[in-house]
Amino acid sequence: MQIIISNSSKQHIYEQIYEQLKTSILSNELEAGQSLPSMRQLAKDLNVSLITTKRAYEELEKTGFIYSIVGKGSFVSEQNSEMVKEAKMKGIEEQLLTAIRNSKDIGISLTELKELLTILYREEE
Amino acid sequence: MFSLVRKDLILQKSSILLLPVLCAYLAFNTSILWIGIVFSIVISLNSFSTDEKSPIHILFNSLPYTRKEIVTSKYISAFIFTAVVAIAIFIGNYFINGMIVDWKVFVLMFGIVLSVISVIFPLSYKFTSNQLLMVSLVLSGIFLVAVNFFVKNWIDQIRAFIGWLLALEGNQIYFMMAGAVFILYAGSWLLSMYIYKKKVF
Amino acid sequence: MENIIELKNVHKSFKGFDIKNFSIAVKKGFVTGFIGGNGVGKSTTIKMIMNLLQPDSGTVSVFGLNYKEHEKEIKQRIGFVYDENILYDHLSLNQMKDIVKHAYENWDDHLFNHYVELFDLPLKKKIKTFSKGMMMKASLTMALSHHAELIIMDEPTSGLDPIFRRELLEILHQLMQDGDKTIFFSTHITTDLDMIADYITFIHNGEHIFTKDLIEIEEEYAIVKGGLELLDREIEQEFLAVRKSNYGFEALTANKGRAEEVFGDMVIMEKPTLEDIMYYTKKGAEQHV
Missing domain, CATH: 1.10.10.10 (Winged helix-like DNA-binding domain superfamily/Winged helix DNA-binding domain)
Structure with a gap:
């Protein structure tokens, strides 16, 4: 720790x-x-x-x-899975929000961003 | 509280080493009474002045002692110092001069030493030593001038008076004197406690 | 929570200086830092807690006991350090120990030797040859060698080098591992407090300004910095004090939330240091007179 x-x-x-x-x-x-x-x-x-x-x-x-x-x-404490998931979801949302803001700054559209996300998601598998 | 008395004795170790010097005086046949008085008072006052600087009072008042105990210990220590000097004189005189000192001399010695301390301690608790020194210088100056002016041969007269006291046959007078000195000492002790209680550090 | 020291409505007058209606409570098991400028009553307060001075009115109690009946019992359980040397300087530390140890029922020679070794103190040298730092270590050794439950220190870090100040804090942290111990110490070196103090008691001109825990202070106080055009009489009243220059203003608020509402993004808000709080409070007291 x-x-x-x-x-x-x-x-x-x-x-x-x-x-x-x-x-x-x-x-x-x-x-x-x-x-x-x-x-x-x-x-x-x-x-x-x-x-x-x-x-x-x-x-x-x-x-x-x-x-x-x-x-x-x-x-x-024993972490119930709901709580863990919820906490993690919150983290993901925050990170995505940052990505969206950065995208808007340099004019990347939603479609483009989605495409990028799909490519990256597949690469990780 | 006795640890405070113990402390006084430890701190005066070096003064106690002076006792052989005292014996040397005895060998020269100086007045026993005079030596006893001077040594007792010097040691007691030295013990008092070692503690005079106020930071030490902060220490003892922060330690688990009451103010009453701090004052009381000083009076006990002074008594013990006088007793030690008396014992040293007794033994020294016995071995050097082969004489046993008359008990009346010791009563007189205790009487005078404790009376002097009874006056000095409360004053010392109340005033600083510088103030006291100035006042006592002025007072003794006035005293000497006055005495010389009014009483001729005053030193001889005092000697004669002490000689007369020592020659007195009646033991009763000695007991009365001892009693009076103890009352004075106790009164002085109470007064010092009262003064010390109000002291600010 | 239990209070180890309690002063209630204490008054004490000196020539030209007063402690006024002073009430504080020091919590058991925590470190309380006692802050304020020079000559505002810190030492006087500590002396009253140690019964070196008696208040003109009001009550002082330590461990829930009063000095009138329980003086020795209370002092058995206190370890003290003052900012001046109160030891006999013509003695050695060993001789001094011999005098002090007999005052305490719980004196522990092992503990004494432990600290002497830790602090690298000479046992046989006369105390008058000690440096300021060694003197302080010697006092601290005495204070810690009889299993005291309450440690009271008056300006223990003044005049000490930063390295020893850091070491002292470590020793205090070590001491606080025992949940029954309480530390109360005055200081004007406020950077020491961030690392050790749980509560801060702030005195100014003989008056108790506040006692708060460090987190409360962080949550309530803020330094606000911005342009002069933002200020008007009404807004200035909301601050404890304002310092203006040709280039802008800097002010201390005791209500951070309110300041955020009023100014929003137009100002810079910073976490104040304890020194900031002391400085602006003093300034505020002067401005409002």
């Missing part, structure tokens, strides 16, 4: 931790039931304040990616 924090990013540090842990969970790098480092340990390792890691864990818990057991720590 990797967490890299940028101090100059516009995103809050807790959001960066949240996003990166979420990615690790969605990609199955962190498996269901696996325990996460304690908030205090993570704060020390990342050299950030405790309240930052605490907030990141709280958000992950709220969105169902992890659960906590008092006195034992935090663990990765």
Whole structure:
């Protein structure tokens, strides 16, 4: 598991931790039931304040990616496939939107873009 | 609190090394009473002034001691220093001069030392040593002028008075004197605690 | 959440300086940074927390206990570091330890030796030969060697080089692995706080301006930069303070959402540093007088 924090990013540090842990969970790098480092340990390792890691864990818990057991720590939740799929779909949409915007900028039509997409999709198979 | 007394004793280790010097004085047959008084007061005041700079008070007041304990420990330490000097004189005199010192000398010595400390400690808690030095210089100047003006041969008179005290047969007077000094010492202790309680660091 | 230190409606007057109606609460298990300029009451507040000074009115409680009845009990559980040397400088660290250790029930020689080694401190040299950094390390060693639950530090990083400041933060992080420990420290080097502080308590001219967690501060405050034509009297009132130049304005808002609504894309919004917040708050206090 990797967490890299940028101090100059516009995103809050807790959001960066949240996003990166979420990615690790969605990609199955962190498996269901696996325990996460304690908030205090993570704060020390990342050299950030405790309240930052605490907030990141709280958000992950709220969105169902992890659960906590008092006195034992935090663990990765069982990811139901619906949720995983939904999260991934959202990612795809965002990437496609970027592609569409870039296409419009240089005047590529929808038909042309579709063609390009079809070619690339087939090549990957 | 006794760790505070312990601290005073440890810090005055070097003064205690002065005790052999004291024995040397005994060998020259100087007044025992005078030596005892000077040594006790010097050691006690030295112990007090070691702690005078205020950062050290910040330390002791931040450690788990109460202000009452800090003041009390100083009074106990001063008493112990006087006792140590008395014991050193007793032993030194016994071996050097082969004489046992009259207990009345010790009562007188304790009486004078503790009375002086009773006056100095509360003043030192209230004022800085610079202020005290100035005031005491001025006062002793006035005192000397006044005494020389009004009383002829005052040093001889004091000597005569002490000689008279020591020659007194009635033990009762000594007990009364000891009692009075203890009341003074205790009063001074209470006053110092009151002053120290209001001190700002 | 449990409060380790509580000051309620504390007043303290000095010649020409007052602490006014000051109330703060320091939370257990977290690091609270105490910020403010020079001479605004930081040291006075810390002295009141340590019972070196008593407030004229109001109450101070530590671990839920008052000093009147529980002074020794409270101080057994506090480790302290001040910005001046409070050790006997004619003694060595070893001799000083011998004096301090007898004050504490929970003194731990192993822990003491651990920090002495970690900080590379000489045990036999006189403390007066110590550099400012070594002095601070010596004080810190004393503060950490009796299993204190609360560490109080007055300007621990002032006068220290950046490398040691970084090391100190690591030690504090290590200390905070134990969830029962609480750290309260004053500083005006605010960059230290981003890496360790959970809560920030801000004092200005003897008044408590706010206590917020770092995330709240990021969410609420923003530096707004834009052209002068955007400003009018009414809009200026919305900022804590505004700094104008011939080329534009820069201002601090405590209501980021509102500023976004008002200005939209016409301005640049940046995350303020704690220094920005201190600077503009002081400026604001002066402007509104």
